[in-house]
Amino acid sequence: MKYVRAEAVRYMGAKKDDRDAGVLADLAYLQLRNEVRPKSCWRICGCSVDAGGVTLVANGMRFESKNLAAHLQGCKKLAVLAATLGSNADIVLRRLALTNVAQAAAAQAVCAALIESYCDETEAEIAAAAAGLHLKPRFSPGYGDWRLEDQQLLLAFLDCVKSIGLTLTDGYMLTPVKSVTAVIGLTEDTVCNSSKCAACLNQECEFRKE
Numbered sequence: 001m002k003y004v005r006a007e008a009v010r011y012m013g014a015k016k017d018d019r020d021a022g023v024l025a026d027l028a029y030l031q032l033r034n035e036v037r038p039k040s041c042w043r044i045c046g047c048s049v050d051a052g053g054v055t056l057v058a059n060g061m062r063f064e065s066k067n068l069a070a071h072l073q074g075c076k077k078l079a080v081l082a083a084t085l086g087s088n089a090d091i092v093l094r095r096l097a098l099t100n101v102a103q104a105a106a107a108q109a110v111c112a113a114l115i116e117s118y119c120d121e122t123e124a125e126i127a128a129a130a131a132g133l134h135l136k137p138r139f140s141p142g143y144g145d146w147r148l149e150d151q152q153l154l155l156a157f158l159d160c161v162k163s164i165g166l167t168l169t170d171g172y173m174l175t176p177v178k179s180v181t182a183v184i185g186l187t188e189d190t191v192c193n194s195s196k197c198a199a200c201l202n203q204e205c206e207f208r209k210e
Contacts, residue, residue, distance in 0.1 A: 001038050001118045003029050003110070011109035024106040031096070031103075032110055037086030039164035040122045043157065044129060044186065047078045054078070054183075061153055067144030068183070075185035077133065079126045082160045083119050084179035085111060093177070111178040119180055126184060136185035141172075148172045154181045 005025055006016050014021035046057030049072050053064040056078075072078060089111055096104035119138065127135055142148045149172050160166040160181075167175050174181065 001036070001114060001121060003033070004113055004117060005029075007113035007116065008106070008110045011112045012106060021106075024102060025110055028096075028103055028106040028110045032089060032092055032107060032114070035086075035088040035092050036111075036114060037088055038083065038114075038118045039086065040081065040083035040118065041158045041160060041163040042079050042081040042122060042126055044077060044079045044126070046076060047072065049073060049075060056080075056157070059157070061157060063146065063150055063153070063183075065144065065146035065150075068139055068146045071136065071139050072183070072185040074189060075136070075187050077130075077186040079130070079135075079184040079186060080154055080157055080182075081119070081122060081126070081138065081184060082154060082158050082164060082166055082179070082181045083115065083122055084164055084166050084174075084176050085115055085118070087165070087176045089178050090176045115178050115180055119182070123184065130186050133186040133188060134190060136187060138180070138182035138184055140180065140182040151181050154183075 005022055008025040008029070009016055009018060009021045012021050012025065048055045048057060049069050051069060052066060053062060053069050054072055055062045093104065093107055093111065096107050123135060123138075139146070141150045141154070151172055151174065152168055155161070155166060155168060165176075166179055166181075169175055
């Protein structure tokens with residue numbers, strides 16, 4: 001898993017050439033690098049897409065979301081992905097929140113950059129197994145009209161509790177906190193939009209890339 005300083009600085013809301021922000025990010029990474037325990041699991045399956053949502057062929061699991069359906073238009077397969085940095089990263093974040101607010105903010109940004117980097121690496125594994133199909137950007141519960149509650153369906157589908165120790169709170173938030181669940185459309189279309197930010201519905205996001 002690669003640490004990209006520029007990405008951490010971007011998640012801090014600083015300019016890419018902000019030296020002080022870069023130093024804070026590097027210090028945070030030094031405290032996190034031996035605590036992060038990345039794990040992931042994923043599964044490729046067939047899917048059926050209609051105007052109102054997406055159904056998994058494997059078990060009939062249904063996701064009601066027009067935005068997800070639009071994103072997966074033309075896909076006959078998708079990958080379900082879950083990834084986490086592990087519970088030790090959460091412990092470091094909680095400790096820093098009590099002792100050093102600036103360092104805690106930097107650590108949050110570093111973790112955001114690390115989980116994105118790890119998901120990208122896991123996507124490379126999915127691409128290798130996808131028999132020449134092209135990957136669409138990740139799409140997660142909570143994006144657009146896709147209900148956050150559907151995270152529990154994704155975790156059950158991948159048996160995440162046993163496989164990577166990933167669970168949900170009563171409010172449908174992931175634990176450990178620095179974790180991701182998503183689906184990735186697999187398509188034969190060679191003109192596949194590979195920009196995650198371009199696929200995101202939040203046009204006003206402060207972390208949006210051009």
